[in-house]
Amino acid sequence: MSLLLEHRWEHALVGAVVEAAKSACPSCYLGRTAIQKLIYFLHVLNVPMQFKFRIHHFGPFCDDLAGALDWLQADEIVVDQSQNSRYSNFVPGMN
Numbered sequence: 001m002s003l004l005l006e007h008r009w010e011h012a013l014v015g016a017v018v019e020a021a022k023s024a025c026p027s028c029y030l031g032r033t034a035i036q037k038l039i040y041f042l043h044v045l046n047v048p049m050q051f052k053f054r055i056h057h058f059g060p061f062c063d064d065l066a067g068a069l070d071w072l073q074a075d076e077i078v079v080d081q082s083q084n085s086r087y088s089n090f091v092p093g094m095n
Contacts, residue, residue: 010049014039014068015077019092031088032069033058039065 017038021030040053040060051068053060069090072078076093 010051010064011068011072011077013042013047013049014065014072015092017042018078018090022091029087030090031082032066032090035069035090036061036065 014035017035018030021028021034021038036053037059039049039051039062043049043051043053043060051062051065053062055061069078072093073080073090078090079093080088081091082089
């Protein structure tokens with residue numbers, strides 16, 4: 001199966017961050033807010049990306065990143081393994 005991602009580099013970056021975070025700490029919870037913050041830290045470190053962040057209630061937030069997470073979930077690049085519909089717990093998908 002071939003996937004065509006909207007922002008190939010950014011989507012690959014998010015997928016790699018999820019994979020690295022779960023490899024480093026398999027039992028840790030990785031929700032949407034944590035992913036937003038991890039990607040923001042990479043942005044601050046000048047990792048090239050088109051995501052633009054603004055300060056929000058729980059820290060830096062990017063609407064495009066939130067949308068990218070939805071697309072990555074639809075393509076099963078990342079999977080939400082939470083048992084609660086209020087919170088997410090992302091892990092790498094099977095693709």
